[in-house]
Amino acid sequence: MMKAARIVEPQKPLEISEVETPHPQDVQVLVKVKTVGVCHSDLHLWEGGYDTGDGFMKVTDRGVKFPVIPGHEIVGTVTEVGKAVQGIGVGDNVLVYPWIGCGVCSACRIGNDNLCDTPRSLGLFQNGGYAEYVLVPHFKFLAKVVGIDLDAAASLACSGLTAYTAIKKSNANSQHNMVIFGAGGLGLMGVQIARALTNANIICVDIDDAKLAIAKEMGADHTINSKDPETIQKILGLCNNKGADCVIDFVNAPPTVRMGLAIIRKRGTLVLVGLFGGSIDLSLVTIPLKSITIQGAYTGNYNDMLELLGLARRGVINPFISKRYKLSEANNALEDLKSRKIVGRAVINP
């Protein structure tokens, strides 16, 4: 038996109780959880869905079945392996790739399990890491963690990965002006990754001066508090008055997307990442006339996660853990995140 925190019903407190400890068969691996990140997606799961602008998209309509153990940013130690497991052994510290797919659809076939038609993600569609142990369905979803702080590594499986994919989709290069909306956990990770991978002129926009100060420290060339009514003009001024080559919107709420469309230049790319919700009025003729691209980014694939681990090992990115909880405090952790008390990333150490 093991201790676990389960969502039994949306919007009800998580139930913390003893459940059966799974045992790995064949290619499966059992991991003792050391750290599990507390992510906004856990909140969406707990709330039961997303605001679509004109309604509510239930997670149960997307295939979630309650009760479920949440938690998809998992670092731990291998304690038991199935008979067909190769290259991973008991005692290895591992980061778990949670965005598991069917293995057969056209996305999975090229390694993009995160975009699977019928996803089986850990902590969402099957039990995750808010528990003492987690069963990983195949050893290929594990990456060894060596030379990095284990708590810091956890966030690379989701928020880090999402930021990384979003920056990659922006195709930014050295001549480019890049605007990043949001200096929260995702946005700050985005700034660090953009600084590490590109020579772009990075402009970070948020409504919180304290967060913007951290963004500057982490490599943003310019920061703007969007409470300033001149924000658009200021951004344009920093972009040779032509507009931004790419905008990465880690908020993805109506005000940020509207601003993004106002400042994007011809041929520019607007990457939408956040799951804040709402809708905007989109003018159609400008899309072809300016030849712009609007692209959604959703987590990333296993290879991207390995890349990120490489960046972290070289010290180029430093995920920032601000608060730690016990497993018995899982409800507090989610409440704190909901009421915006968390700066950077919080983790649970079961």
Add this chain to the structure above:
Amino acid sequence: MMKAARIVEPQKPLEISEVETPHPQDVQVLVKVKTVGVCHSDLHLWEGGYDTGDGFMKVTDRGVKFPVIPGHEIVGTVTEVGKAVQGIGVGDNVLVYPWIGCGVCSACRIGNDNLCDTPRSLGLFQNGGYAEYVLVPHFKFLAKVVGIDLDAAASLACSGLTAYTAIKKSNANSQHNMVIFGAGGLGLMGVQIARALTNANIICVDIDDAKLAIAKEMGADHTINSKDPETIQKILGLCNNKGADCVIDFVNAPPTVRMGLAIIRKRGTLVLVGLFGGSIDLSLVTIPLKSITIQGAYTGNYNDMLELLGLARRGVINPFISKRYKLSEANNALEDLKSRKIVGRAVINP
């Protein structure tokens, strides 16, 4: 002196008169116009702008200066060349690439003059082909026309090129379900090109059964009249109930884009091409959750135009000319296009 039809003021009849015949210097080339296509963009120029959904975008605000000779789908014969011209000689039949750029901005440097920051397109920002002669600023914007009907070649510079780029941006492959909105000049060209370049399951949607019949002939696997209230369900049924992998919207009006978003599958690409105008209410959270891409397509580059000429020479695509006008009938040509009397493509033979 030469005869030319000029737009002197938006929404006023074109003035047909004698103007100075230009003479080519240095790398410039003078082309005697044999055929010039009558394009929807000519109408937008004549009307003075575009409907943006919440206003009117004036072409003069985009850099157009009246009076100007319209006409950007130009085929003709070289009659005089500047001293530095190479590889092109008097008597050559040529298709003119009209989407000329500054040559220095980041788009031009990689050959995408059509996406130039400060475009100098023929028939828009400088004099075009509604005239007996047109001055082409550099011999590199010409492509020899051999083995193709000259009238048919004209449309490859704009409508063909736009359709080609749009199909390419859709990244369609053999396993894909492709939906094409619009079976007008652009859409039919799109169907032909998609048939020639991909194995996709092509579904063409329009409100005109006659046009849909032609689409089927030209290679569409399925056609649907969108007056049918079951259109969305029918499309989904033809797409394994997962949705279309790509939608190419040659109309780009609110009803088609809304339908496009309703039928696009996870990871799908929606390419917006038409300049119809208007706006839609866009739900933000679905963009990252479905990881979709919305992309504008605007004409294409010189290399794409060469590719198209190759396809036409092999007989794989057959631009379809339905009506011919004299230069003196330029106003009639535009009026007929405006009142939707043209099926396929009309041309002027000066």
Add this chain to the structure above:
Amino acid sequence: MMKAARIVEPQKPLEISEVETPHPQDVQVLVKVKTVGVCHSDLHLWEGGYDTGDGFMKVTDRGVKFPVIPGHEIVGTVTEVGKAVQGIGVGDNVLVYPWIGCGVCSACRIGNDNLCDTPRSLGLFQNGGYAEYVLVPHFKFLAKVVGIDLDAAASLACSGLTAYTAIKKSNANSQHNMVIFGAGGLGLMGVQIARALTNANIICVDIDDAKLAIAKEMGADHTINSKDPETIQKILGLCNNKGADCVIDFVNAPPTVRMGLAIIRKRGTLVLVGLFGGSIDLSLVTIPLKSITIQGAYTGNYNDMLELLGLARRGVINPFISKRYKLSEANNALEDLKSRKIVGRAVINP
């Protein structure tokens, strides 16, 4: 029990005998073989290895274990499925993707099982299709065959796939001059595919006028018999005297590769496909000065195979079966292939 033809030892006649019929578990599928192609790779397997120019590379050193049932171009009917099989049912006609990999290495993770570090290909590293039945390890390696002749479909799993990948690697476009060496089974498939997918000027070179005549029929723009001492000058003449943009060498023997290097233009790509063997003297300084690329092509991935099935279904390519054998004639089939008696493709119908 089922009848099978096994290679028991290199260079000894295949043993045709009764062996245990396998039974599918879990995700496995049992296929009753209708057609299995007779391929040059079967010959290499039978001979025990390859000529490397300065020695002999044994297949056993690459992981092959005798006895083994050869045969990797397999079309058949599903007769039994494991419990976890989805989307494939008893009675389905299928083409088998034989280039199965480990599923975990960096090639397999992005769907390139054909380039796996530790390949498990059917008919090579595990039993193949020279038998009444073949056990396919996972249903994801099957593609349904509908609307194509079953015998013709078989070759799409290897020779067709190899030709397809090679043409794709050449990056040919409409302005390009493409030289194809070899008008055998692979080369003729290459000509058809190149004709279907590109506007390139296709020049096919072989030593056999009869085969060149077929190449011309299948879409080659020019053919040259390389017994002609002026071959190089002729090719250059057909390539604007600048050289070929791409050369696809389906022979890959010293004379063809030497000629390929002599006719390749600056920035050109030389794709080596055949396994004929031998070696050449390569001048090093010309590689960077001409900025050329030499690339090996080895079969292809599952998605490429689906693409090919699409091309075949549309009638764009027509694999050409010239001879049929019974399973009991397996030795004759290989002998005939070895002594160059086969034009196009031979198959065995067990």
Add this chain to the structure above:
Amino acid sequence: MMKAARIVEPQKPLEISEVETPHPQDVQVLVKVKTVGVCHSDLHLWEGGYDTGDGFMKVTDRGVKFPVIPGHEIVGTVTEVGKAVQGIGVGDNVLVYPWIGCGVCSACRIGNDNLCDTPRSLGLFQNGGYAEYVLVPHFKFLAKVVGIDLDAAASLACSGLTAYTAIKKSNANSQHNMVIFGAGGLGLMGVQIARALTNANIICVDIDDAKLAIAKEMGADHTINSKDPETIQKILGLCNNKGADCVIDFVNAPPTVRMGLAIIRKRGTLVLVGLFGGSIDLSLVTIPLKSITIQGAYTGNYNDMLELLGLARRGVINPFISKRYKLSEANNALEDLKSRKIVGRAVINP
């Protein structure tokens, strides 16, 4: 009049004399040279050609005409501009992109002037920077230099650019083992760039321990002196005994290329950069069986040069100048380079 050092005849001392100062017309720009790099290519030009393994390739057969002023790594200050020059003004410090092309061939059209069919490179096909002034044919070949040491910037136009392109062609990522042959000027720049752009495991190989020590400082994870008879085994041991994913050979001489082929893994890429010369015996069958790629790299394009300037400005790369000469010492500079007395980069300050 201005002072210049000209190659009047191969293998004769450069003539240092007064020549006419050019005056810029139209889009041309006159630059007062502050720094010009002394490059191995200058030596090849001076010697009149390259060793091809089986002969000598004369530069005059490639289009060079003597006398010519060498020098293609040019940094200077704009002193006069033609009437059509935009965005560049008198007094600007600039790095000159020297790999100028015809502007019309298929390479130039997509911005790869460095791969032009009929190159017009400065310091090779037209007068370069071993002079007080250099005439640049178009303002688009200039990049402003701000925030970088001017002497250090010079090498970015050639050795830095070549190293950058080579590293990019290797497609290295974080899971990759990268072997760099040569720790001279190019190789050390390659190590720095690889360290900045990838997470690869970098193994640098040379015959000089002092240079290898610098390579380690600049970011190589491992260094090996290839005098060690166990070099191949050691490299394989550092590459999981599978071989290197990519080899970048900045020497490109028979021993290094042979070793490169011995250590390259399946699917690996071998990038050949150096112009050392000679030839090797290449086994043909291994190219397709291992699916490897051999690719030449030759300088780079203007956008790559901008990227590099961005990296230098951020301090990520630091070109290393070891020796400075006056223009009157041009012959000494070349002699010193020839006799291997230069570590890193030498420059002339006219």
